[in-house]
Amino acid sequence: MSGRQKSIKRDILFGAIVLLAVLGLGLFTYIRAYSFDAADTAFDRVLAAAALSIADNIRVEDGHLTVELPIASLEILGAARETRAFYAVRAPDHSLITGYSDLPDPQPAQDRKPHFFDAIYSNDPVRVGSVQRYIDFGEKSGWVSVTVAETREARTELASLILKNSLAPIALAGLIMCLLISTGLKRAWAPLVALEAELIRRSPTDLTPIQTSVPREVSSLVSSLNLFMQRFDGVLSSLRRISVDTTHEMRTPLASIRALAEVAVSERDPGVLRKYVQRIHSNAIDATRIVNQLLAEAAIAHHIETTENPSCDLLELYLQSVERLPTNGMQRCRLAQLSVDEDLLVRGSPLAFRELIDNLLDNALKYAPEGFIDVDLRTSADGSMVELEVADCGPGIPDNEKRTVLERFRRGSASDSVAGTGLGLNIVKSAAAAAGGHVALLDRPGGGLIARVVLPRAAS
Amino acid sequence: MKRLHTLKTCRRVSCAALALVFGIWWSDGIAEQSKSTHELRVFKAQTTPSAKLLIHGTADIASMGPVIESFQQGHPNVEIDYRLYETVPLYESAISTSNEDTGADLLVSSAMDLQVKLANDGHVQPASIIAARGLPDWAVWRDEIFGFTLEPAVIVYNGDAVRPDEVPRSHQDLVRLLENAPERFRGKIATYDIGVSGVGYLFATTESMLSANFWRLTHALGIVKTRLFCCTQDMINSVVRGDSLIAYDVLGSYALRRIEERRNLKIVVPEDYVVVAARTIVIPRKAKHPDLARNFIEYVLSDAGQAVVADSFGLSVAGLGIDREQMKARYQAEKPGLLNAPALGLAALTYLDSIKREQFVRTWRQIVSP
Structure with a gap:
């Protein structure tokens, strides 16, 4: 010091x-x-x-x-x-x-x-x-x-003499008090010193919980420290995972682009060559999407763990997402009537919410190529939650797959005909969980899927 | 206002009257004993003098000389002037404010009560004397008064004229001797005139508190028409000459020195009780060389100084308490009695109270010389 x-x-x-x-x-x-x-x-x-x-x-x-x-x-x-x-x-x-x-x-x-x-x-x-x-x-x-x-x-x-004899014990008491305070302070500081020693001793990659036994007064510090390390560990491992996934996912499109390009080099027929180029192009688009989504996921993971969470207006975020869509997509989205007096504030990373909405809309537009996408934004009955529902008229997801499609790189059986990475719904799930909410996939009466995201409402 | 003024005048007059009475009474004594006072002896420095110490004292030069000379051996550049005083003039010169320029650096007196009064009334300055730490309570007071000799009151007699069976071994003996043969000793007994001698008064008051026989002895002294003297020397001379047979309450140190030259002079240290007074030394508040004065006291109370004191005064205060062995050896006394020293302290002031003193002396004189 x-x-x-x-x-x-x-x-x-x-x-x-x-x-x-x-x-x-x-x-x-x-x-x-x-x-x-x-x-x-x-x-x-x-x-x-x-x-x-x-x-x-x-x-x-x-x-x-x-x-x-x-x-x-x-x-x-x-x-x-x-x-x-x-x-x-x-x-x-x-x-x-x-x-x-x-x-x-x-x-x-x-x-x-x-x-x-x-x-x-x-x-x-x-x-x-x-x-x-x-x-x-x-x-x-x-x-x-x-x-x-x-x-x-x-x-x-x-x-x-009287003065001396009465002051001597008082002076002694004062001295003892100072001593007690000094020893007390030293004792009070001892757990922190021990903690410091353990942290110094650790290797930089060791993010396991602290083992040193500490008195009650310091245990909350240790548990928040442990929690912090746990979150840090989470970020680290998800980043590591993402980088591994990225390499893994990119290998296939890159390999096929390379193979197609090699074949295309020796192709004389312009008609066949154009076909090869089209396939190279679609593989490149796939690769780009994978990279984008993986980057988005990494960004969300990073944001969720590291940033302060401001309150954001979900409606505004939604409107911004719709504006980013291509014109035909924008036209297909239909927002339900809102009750005017309610604000729809949620607390969390704006980036995460944006990815959440983007992915929901993207999925709906992608898997249900026909019909409107009905979007509803409302507060729950008791006013403590904000609910976002995106309903499409697509094929829907069978009940047994509803849980698994939320995992990474898992895609529904109905999606084989559509290009995708299996990351979209997982991003939605992580973003909702980070804000303290959850995602539910429901069947839409009359066919189609409803993705419902429920988030805790922030005080205005 | 006028009344107040008269009242004040009255007070002043009565004070003045009292002082006058007191003054006459003292000066009465001084007149009789002025023959040896104010004698000045200069002890020249062995080297070029760089400092001068003025001592006023009641101890005769023969006793004080060796002490001063031995001090000068350690301080060869100090000239010491020793002026001889009687006890009361010594006291008066110390309290007078007029003679600032002749103020003494040290006062040596055998009247410890007057020294106590000097200290009590603020005319003395304290001195921290290392050698005084071993002194008993009765020989030091307030770090201001220091006793350095022991002066026993002894009985001396003329060995040629007093038969061995007549020699009084104690106060009791003396009373019996005088009561049994008043005619033989009429006019042949000598003692202090306590109205004149400070030491005599000190001895008498101490004995009056100590002995139930004191007034009986006083009465016996009166019966034989005791002759009163101002000073020890005169008493001893009278005994040596044969004018007096026995002198009572004589300062032992002077008697001890005289027996060496006068074969017929004999000393008795009473067996029942002996009053001892310490000769005391103080530094007056107006002393010009207080540091040198402190050195002198330090020397006088040191082992070396005390050895010289024992030689020239007979007894030193060295050692704790009153040393009976020292006294026995010095005075060749068989059984010196219970030794009593009047304590240095406030009790001494009581007998100096003018009324008390006047009453005591008046009563004593009425009995001794009716």
């Missing part, structure tokens, strides 16, 4: 990877936000505990607020070794009792619940927690605030 060519395998894999990447990005964003939330929730409690433990140690000594910082208050924050911590204890009038005077001062909430917010302190992002305590000592009574801030190292570490 060349680089530019579209590859389903690559497209699917690429699509899957893009989809997984988008999904992964979404998950990453979600889990990241969640892990930071989780880390904040966990560490905020510690921060609150630190602030509360300081708040518990606020006392009034000699009318002044003072606080004895418990060792544990900052030590519990230091449990995460990397954390830096800051604190400030402020009197009700916001003056600093102890700690870092420039630590962000929270809005006084005046309740006992801890409050948290983010800030920048000492050039680092910090999480600030604060608690308020109401201290009663005379006129200066009020809410004392304890603010404790810590840097985010431990929080970030926990958050990234």
Whole structure:
């Protein structure tokens, strides 16, 4: 496969990877936000505990607020070794009792619940927690605030740990998915690869059905391939047969032309010579007809197998065929009244239909030298078929021969007096069969033969 | 609006007042101990100097010198200026924003709590030190503070004046000794003034958490009218001279060096517990040569550097945990007690809280010198 060519395998894999990447990005964003939330929730409690433990140690000594910082208050924050911590204890009038005077001062909430917010302190992002305590000592009574801030190292570490541990299985799952898709595609392609191998291995003349066993999904491909090869084989063998037949059929007229010509060379009598020339001429006509019909048959076989089938108007084809006939033949053909509103479309090779009509008319004119040829074109009762009937007033065909005259090179017993190849009705039969129809030979009431061709009707 | 303004002014004034109180309290200490501070020693580069490293430190030049010189052997083109500080001025110079042009590249301090505060408040820059990977938790924090020595608080005594049966082997012994014979030791005991010495305060707070006997010992020190000193050197000198008989909570590294020259000076590593502080080193945020500073720390914590440190400071932090065997060998101690190092970390900040510190020191002073 060349680089530019579209590859389903690559497209699917690429699509899957893009989809997984988008999904992964979404998950990453979600889990990241969640892990930071989780880390904040966990560490905020510690921060609150630190602030509360300081708040518990606020006392009034000699009318002044003072606080004895418990060792544990900052030590519990230091449990995460990397954390830096800051604190400030402020009197009700916001003056600093102890700690870092420039630590962000929270809005006084005046309740006992801890409050948290983010800030920048000492050039680092910090999480600030604060608690308020109401201290009663005379006129200066009020809410004392304890603010404790810590840097985010431990929080970030926990958050990234959560993130890492949740993303690792997801990433693994994504990888496995890609692997599965890739293996799946490879497996799905395997029968095609096997098929390709078998086709490459075959000799060019081997058109037997494919033997490689394939899964259900590919069997329809294989059966259409087999069908195609079968049809191809059919065309090949009919062409081969035609060429053999042609040689065989041409041998007799050519041999007799040659023999007649040899005799004619030494003939002195002009009357006898003219007879020889007439016989040579009629042999040449025979040979020409044989060649024409064989070529027509080959052409039909070729067309039927290889061309797309357009819909053609049978009436129009008929009228064209009649026009090609010699004048006396044209005059003998009589078309029955047509119902106006019906179109007579059939689907198939126009060439095949033309040969079909030509041969029917030719046969009728040839074997019934007298009387009209009655042609009827109509649709069947249910409208699904188109029927073409050509009726003559000739000798007809006995019932036991009706089937065999449709075969190649088989002629009826009544036809000995007429020159013919035995191909005409066979061409009609093959052309009708190729279009999905059939031919029937019937006795005409009052003598004569009716050739009826029934073809599936094409939608207009 | 006016009210808000007044409120703001009030806050500013109260802050300023607090800072003032704090400042007076510290400077009170500095005045007493200024005799040895800000001494500058220049360690010339062995070749043409191409770089200069400025170290501010509290370790005396006799201890720090060999470490610096051995570093220079590997970096012969580096000139190193070592300026001696006390713990608190060292801290203050690190947080002041005015002396940008004289900013040190390294700060070496025995007051680990002040170093923690420097790091916590963002005045220190992190350094990824490979040699620090083996350090125990209590000797390193945030890749910013690195402990490189062990400084045990020991008891020293004058061997000529103290009878062998009187020698206190533990804190318990010391309490009993002072309580039983207050008259004999009146004015003859020396210890840190924890209001002045950062290391003294660190030892005292650590011991107060560690031992139920701490306040009893403090009380006993008060009974005998203990003399308070700013620095280890002065305490040792006092013992050597015979002015004091026993000095308590003395930095072991200095004592160890002095016993070599002074036969009458004796060291006791207490048997019940020993507080050890690590001397720590940090790179200030405003350091001018942070890369060279990092190299220096890397060297100090390397095996070679630690060997020199062990030689000149007595104990290194090399190896995991606190090495009792190393201490036994160095101090010829029979049974050094349980070793306790104050952890580098946020807990150290609690005792630096101005109110807590003030209260602790006030209480302690009320008991020791009523």
